[in-house]
Amino acid sequence: MESSRPLDALNNARDKKVIIDLKNNRQIIGTLKAFDIHINTVLEDAEEHAEGELKRKLSTVFIRGDTIVLISIA
Amino acid sequence: MESSRPLDALNNARDKKVIIDLKNNRQIIGTLKAFDIHINTVLEDAEEHAEGELKRKLSTVFIRGDTIVLISIA
Amino acid sequence: MESSRPLDALNNARDKKVIIDLKNNRQIIGTLKAFDIHINTVLEDAEEHAEGELKRKLSTVFIRGDTIVLISIA
Amino acid sequence: MESSRPLDALNNARDKKVIIDLKNNRQIIGTLKAFDIHINTVLEDAEEHAEGELKRKLSTVFIRGDTIVLISIA
Amino acid sequence: MESSRPLDALNNARDKKVIIDLKNNRQIIGTLKAFDIHINTVLEDAEEHAEGELKRKLSTVFIRGDTIVLISIA
Amino acid sequence: MESSRPLDALNNARDKKVIIDLKNNRQIIGTLKAFDIHINTVLEDAEEHAEGELKRKLSTVFIRGDTIVLISIA
Amino acid sequence: MESSRPLDALNNARDKKVIIDLKNNRQIIGTLKAFDIHINTVLEDAEEHAEGELKRKLSTVFIRGDTIVLISIA
Numbered sequence: 001m002e003s004s005r006p007l008d009a010l011n012n013a014r015d016k017k018v019i020i021d022l023k024n025n026r027q028i029i030g031t032l033k034a035f036d037i038h039i040n041t042v043l044e045d046a047e048e049h050a051e052g053e054l055k056r057k058l059s060t061v062f063i064r065g066d067t068i069v070l071i072s073i074a
Numbered sequence: 075m076e077s078s079r080p081l082d083a084l085n086n087a088r089d090k091k092v093i094i095d096l097k098n099n100r101q102i103i104g105t106l107k108a109f110d111i112h113i114n115t116v117l118e119d120a121e122e123h124a125e126g127e128l129k130r131k132l133s134t135v136f137i138r139g140d141t142i143v144l145i146s147i148a
Numbered sequence: 149m150e151s152s153r154p155l156d157a158l159n160n161a162r163d164k165k166v167i168i169d170l171k172n173n174r175q176i177i178g179t180l181k182a183f184d185i186h187i188n189t190v191l192e193d194a195e196e197h198a199e200g201e202l203k204r205k206l207s208t209v210f211i212r213g214d215t216i217v218l219i220s221i222a
Numbered sequence: 223m224e225s226s227r228p229l230d231a232l233n234n235a236r237d238k239k240v241i242i243d244l245k246n247n248r249q250i251i252g253t254l255k256a257f258d259i260h261i262n263t264v265l266e267d268a269e270e271h272a273e274g275e276l277k278r279k280l281s282t283v284f285i286r287g288d289t290i291v292l293i294s295i296a
Numbered sequence: 297m298e299s300s301r302p303l304d305a306l307n308n309a310r311d312k313k314v315i316i317d318l319k320n321n322r323q324i325i326g327t328l329k330a331f332d333i334h335i336n337t338v339l340e341d342a343e344e345h346a347e348g349e350l351k352r353k354l355s356t357v358f359i360r361g362d363t364i365v366l367i368s369i370a
Numbered sequence: 371m372e373s374s375r376p377l378d379a380l381n382n383a384r385d386k387k388v389i390i391d392l393k394n395n396r397q398i399i400g401t402l403k404a405f406d407i408h409i410n411t412v413l414e415d416a417e418e419h420a421e422g423e424l425k426r427k428l429s430t431v432f433i434r435g436d437t438i439v440l441i442s443i444a
Numbered sequence: 445m446e447s448s449r450p451l452d453a454l455n456n457a458r459d460k461k462v463i464i465d466l467k468n469n470r471q472i473i474g475t476l477k478a479f480d481i482h483i484n485t486v487l488e489d490a491e492e493h494a495e496g497e498l499k500r501k502l503s504t505v506f507i508r509g510d511t512i513v514l515i516s517i518a
Contacts, residue, residue, distance in 0.1 A: 006410040009403070009432050023394070023437070024097070024143060033083070039410070039434055040080040040113070060147040062083050064113055067097070067143045069394060071432040098171070098217060107157070114154040114187070136157050136219040138187055141171070172245070172291060181231070188228040188261070210231050210293040212261055215245070246319070246365060255305070262302040262335070284305050284367040286335055289319070320467070320513060329453070336450040336483070358453050358515040360483055363467070376484040379477070379506050393468070393511070409484070409508055439468060441506040 009073065010035050018043070019072040020063060026050050028063060032071075039065030083147065084109050092117070093146040094137060100124050102137060106145075113139030157221065158183050166191070167220040168211060174198050176211060180219075187213030231295065232257050240265070241294040242285060248272050250285060254293075261287030305369065306331050314339070315368040316359060322346050324359060328367075335361030379443065380405050388413070389442040390433060396420050398433060402441075409435030453517065454479050462487070463516040464507060470494050472507060476515075483509030 013032050020028045020041065030046030046058035087106050094102045094115065104120030120132035161180050168176045168189065178194030194206035235254050242250045242263065252268030268280035309328050316324045316337065326342030342354035383402050390398045390411065400416030416428035457476050464472045464485065474490030490502035 004404055006404045006406050006412045006432055009412040009430060022143065024099075025394075026143075028144070034078055034080045036080050042080045042083040056146075058144075058146045060083060062080055062145040062147065064139070064142050064144065065434070066140065066436065068434050069392065069396075069437045070398070070428075070434065072426075072428045073430040073432065096217065098173075100217075102218070108152055108154045110154050116154045116157040130220075132218075132220045134157060134221040136154055136221065138213070138216050138218065140214065141217045170291065172247075176292070182226055182228045184228050190228045190231040204294075206292075206294045208231060208295040210228055210295065212287070212290050212292065214288065215291045244365065246321075248365075250366070256300055256302045258302050264302045264305040278368075280366075280368045282305060282369040284302055284369065286361070286364050286366065288362065289365045318513065320469075322513075324514070330448055330450045332450050338450045338453040352516075354514075354516045356453060356457075356517040358450055358517065360509070360512050360514065362510065363513045374478055376478045376480050376486045376506055379486040379504060395468075435508070436510065438508050439466065439470075439511045440472070440502075440508065442500075442502045443504040443506065 007035075007037070010039075010071065013071070013073045017074050019074075021069040021072070022063070022067050023069055024067070026055070028058070028061060030058070030061065033060075036065075039068055039071075041065065041068070041071070081109075081111070084113075084145065087145070087147045091148050093148075095143040095146070096137070096141050097143055098141070100129070102132070102135060104132070104135065107134075110139070113142055113145075115139070115142070115145070155183075155185070158187075158219065161219070161221045165222050167222075169217040169220070170211070170215050171217055172215070174203070176206070176209060178206070178209065181208075184213070187216055187219075189213070189216070189219070229257075229259070232261075232293065235293070235295045239296050241296075243291040243294070244285070244289050245291055246289070248277070250280070250283060252280070252283065255282075258287075261290055261293075263287070263290070263293070303331075303333070306335075306367065309367070309369040313370050315370075317365040317368070318359070318363050319365055320363070322351070324354070324357060326354070326357065329356075332361070335364055335367075337361070337364070337367070377405075377407070380409075380441065383441070383443040387444050389444075391439040391442070392433070392437050393439055394437070396425070398428070398431060400428070400431065403430075406435070409438055409441075411435065411438070411441070451479075451481070454483075454515065457515070457517040461518050463518075465513040465516070466507070466511050467513055468511070470499070472502070472505060474502070474505065477504075480509070483512055483515075485509065485512070485515070 027049040030043030034042040048056040101123040104117030108116040122130040175197040178191030182190040196204040249271040252265030256264040270278040323345040326339030330338040344352040397419040400413030404412040418426040471493040474487030478486040492500040
């Protein structure tokens, strides 16, 4: 992958499965559908995990960017 | 759903039921009536839940965007 | 109520009783007199509550917006 | 009092005694001399209180706005 | 003192001894040499105190504004 | 190394291994591929470590800048 | 030293040894090579200390400005 700007990496991950780690130690796993410069993101077919365990099915979820630690791109 | 920007997903959720997770571990469940670019939101027919339990009926509630972790769209 | 922007909901609540939840788990209950885009607000005839108990009568109180979780409109 | 903007309420409180609650649970009580749009404030003849007890006499004190929860106007 | 803006009070304190309370409960005491609109400040002949006890001599110290609670002007 | 601006140091580290310390006490170790002025960064061949122990292989990871404490350049 | 703006004091410290206190109670000690208006800084020949003890040698390190409490200039 050749990307000079961080958002290019997110752009390459559109419609792919990503793992988002939140500051509250939760993980949201789902398909990346949208993001903006604040790193607000929208996932579909999302699941919330905590301590390695499925907590909730979330369908479509909007995540506020400032609660995100990292986005792992498979 | 086809949405390239995160706020499009919220726009699609207007007048629908959403679940908002707050940084203080509370959940506000209600009908999404309004939001802005700071993710300040207004819900109607809202309920506050904590640890899966109904805490309060809130009627119309204004939520400051910076306290929001995520918005789950049914 | 028909309001497309969150601040419209606050505008409709002017001169009415509101409950403001703060990040420090206190509640300020009073009559909404003023607010701005930072959600700095001014209440009159205000009371501070904590854990469901009246703590202080506050007369006129200026609340800094970034300490606010939500504003419940009766 | 008729004030449509929150800072008007602070303006009306100039040269009057105010109680400022800080995020660190301290209170600064004194005469409001100056403030700006960040709610940076200057009090004179100030006292710091904690848990209802006088901790320090502060003479002139500059308080950084982002540490303020609320300003109670007598 | 006649000052309508908070930074005027800091300006009057240049070259004078001030006490700066930090969010981490430390105090920096020294001679105010410089400050800016973010309340970044520089003190000389500075000392760090914690719980009323001298912890360190700091000579010249740059303090980042967002860690400051208040500046007490003697 | 001659660099007058902090981002020059990051620029010199492109395609090299870096260690990123996060505010949640995790470390992300990997090859620096991209960064921006918010210090949002993208690492490849990344590993997450906690308390000196490998926790996860992360492949490509986007790290939100405001969760970063420091970036150690080998 | 005559400096009317805080960043002048940092400018005078270029290529000199500084001690940077971080919000996570760590100290980074090294030679100041670069800084910007966010107080993002780059140190060389850096060491991380915690509770007065050397934890790591860091060579070149980029420190995000918002994690800095103060910079002590020898």
